[in-house]
Amino acid sequence: MELVTPSIGLLFWSSLSFFILFIVLTKFAWKPITKTLKEREDSIDEALKSAEIARLQLESLKTDNQRLLNEARVERDKLLKEANEIKDQILAKAKGDAKSEGDKMIAAAKEAIEMEKVNAMNQLKTQVAVLTVDLAEKILRKKMEDRSQQEVFVNDSLKNITLN
Amino acid sequence: MTHIKSLKSIYYTTKTSFLTIVFCFISVILFANQPSTNTIADTTSVGLDSEHANSNATHEESHGEEKFNINKTIMEHISDAHQWHLWAHTSLPLPVIIYTNKGIEVFSSAHFGHGEESHTYQGNYSYQLIHEKIKVVNEQGEVNPNIMVLDFSITKNVASMLLAVICLIIIFLSVSKSYAKRGVGAPKGLQSWIEPLIIFVRDDIAEPNLGKRTAKFMPFLLTIFFFIWFVNMLGLIPFFPGGANVTGNIAVTMVLAVITFIITNLNGKKTYWGHIFLPHVPWWLYPLMVVLEIIGIFTKPIALMIRLFANITAGHILVLSLVCLTFIFKSLTVGIVAAPFIVFISAIELLVAFMQAFIFTMLAALYIGMALEEPAPEAHH
Structure with a gap:
């Protein structure tokens, strides 16, 4: 029975010590500790959240990059194709141009050659004529050195002329 | 919510009352009647020392040593004293x-x-x-x-309790200082040892029962948890600064229970008082139900008081009984056999020290939670 009879002294001292403990620890330990714990949890929470956001951003950045890359590739392909076409066109045009130009030049050259030929021919003719006249003159002079021959010639010529 | 809470309450109550009954049974056997204990002691001593059997009583008296009395020894150890026994005389x-x-x-x-x-x-x-x-x-x-x-003497229990209070204040002020120093940084040293316990009290004891009102009652629950636990552990140390049976003293547990009672009822909301004075039963059951509900208000803290007291006292009695075996049989062999049992029971007592602190805090949180309960949705009734 003694074991289950509370003594007044112990009741008093336990109440007092518990209250002191309660007040001191509440003010100096529990409040600051629970507050810091809460703050820490919040900060961890926030860090996790921002990490998640950063991850998502990175992911969207990645897909963006991929998209850009793909676009660039398509663009490049397109450009290359276009360039090829242009090249072909230019080449074709250049070929055509060159051909017509060449043809033109050849024609002009031919004409010039023809002209030169005619000229040369004319000159040759003239030259031949002059040379022929000179030669004829020289021959004539040789032949006509003596009077008799001159007479013979004149006579012959006269003979030929008469009746025409 | 109510059902879960009451189920939980029943679970803990059953578990702890089972333990309490077992321990009480042991203590009843040991203390039921002094003569029978003496008889056991007498017969065993007779059996072992049959040669000195006849001269046993006179022999011991002539040496000036009183006969070993297990009942008296254990009672001396578990009850309060005006002196703190250190060793021998x-x-x-x-x-x-x-x-x-x-x-x-x-x-x-x-x-x-x-x-x-x-x-x-x-x-x-x-x-x-x-x-x-x-x-x-x-x-x-x-x-x-x-x-x-x-x-109003500073008895052994009071001194032990004051020592515990001083230790707790020193420990937690130093931990608090670590928090102030490190801020939201990672805990270190004593702080990292205490922190899981604080979080345990908050997440596993307070929050399931108190919900969003947790913060308001955290200081009380933390104080009561660490106080009971520390004092329990101090009581398990067999020599000087420990050894007092503080939480195994009905006065101490009564104070703790009364404080819980006051906090619970001061925070009682409309639903709580409604359950007591206007229970959801046919009107002609009111005289019975209201009386039962009012008794219920008091049985909860009384259960808290007796549970802690009985568990801790029973633990002390168990360990002391095993220690006393050696002196009853006056045999070294018994001592050698008893030693592993003493170690085993002491280890269990370490667990019980924590368990009881946990259960007391848990039930305190549960009772406060029940008092704070918001009105249940109409569909419920």
């Missing part, structure tokens, strides 16, 4: 503070001496320590029952 005297109709008196308990016969201390009256109670005696050494003595 050495005790630490503690201050005695008494109040009589002639005022307050303070003196050292050394004045009572130690041993069976208390010396008389001459103060305002003549005082003697009879069975650890301070009584006024007349010249003939007879107790005068007319003068009331209120004993």
Whole structure:
């Protein structure tokens, strides 16, 4: 029975010590500790959240990059194709141009050659004529050195002329 | 929500009351009646020392040593004392503070001496320590029952409790300082050892029962948890700074239970009082139900009080009984056999020390949670 009879002294001292403990620890330990714990949890929470956001951003950045890359590739392909076409066109045009130009030049050259030929021919003719006249003159002079021959010639010529 | 809570409550109550019953049963066997214990002691000593059987009593008396009495030894260990027994015949005297109709008196308990016969201390009256109670005696050494003595002495339990309070304040102020220093950084040292416990109390005890009102009651729950646990552990240390059976003293557990009772009922909301005075039963059951509900208000803290007291006292008794076996049988062999059992039971007591702190805090949180309960949705009824 003694074991289950509370003594007044112990009741008093336990109440007092518990209250002191309660007040001191509440003010100096529990409040600051629970507050810091809460703050820490919040900060961890926030860090996790921002990490998640950063991850998502990175992911969207990645897909963006991929998209850009793909676009660039398509663009490049397109450009290359276009360039090829242009090249072909230019080449074709250049070929055509060159051909017509060449043809033109050849024609002009031919004409010039023809002209030169005619000229040369004319000159040759003239030259031949002059040379022929000179030669004829020289021959004539040789032949006509003596009077008799001159007479013979004149006579012959006269003979030929008469009746025409 | 209510059902879950009450189920939980029933679960813990059943579990702990089972333990309590088992321990109480053991203690009842040990203390039921003094003569029977003595008989056991007598017969065993007779059995072992059959040669000295006849001269046993006279032999021991002639040596001036009293016969070993297990009941008395254990009771001395688990009850409060005005001196702190250190070893053999050495005790630490503690201050005695008494109040009589002639005022307050303070003196050292050394004045009572130690041993069976208390010396008389001459103060305002003549005082003697009879069975650890301070009584006024007349010249003939007879107790005068007319003068009331209120004993506010710093007894062994009070001293142990004050020591625990000082230790707890030192520990938690240093932990708090670590928090102030490190802020939201990672905990270190003692702080990292205490932190999981604080989080345990918050997440596993307070929050499931109190929900968003957790913060308001955290200081109380933390204080009660760490106080009970620390004092329990201190009581398990077998030598000087420990060894007092503080939480196994009904006065201490009563104070803790009364505080829980006050907090619970001061925070009682409309739903809580509604359940008590207007229970959801047919009107003609009211006289019965209201009485039961009102009794229920008081049985909860009483259960808290008795559970803690009985568990801790039973633990002390169990360990002491095993220790005493050696002295009952006066045999070294028994001691060697008993030693592993003592270690085993002490290890279990370490667990019980934590368990009881946890259960007390858990149930306190549960009771407060029930008092705070918001009105249930109409569909519920």
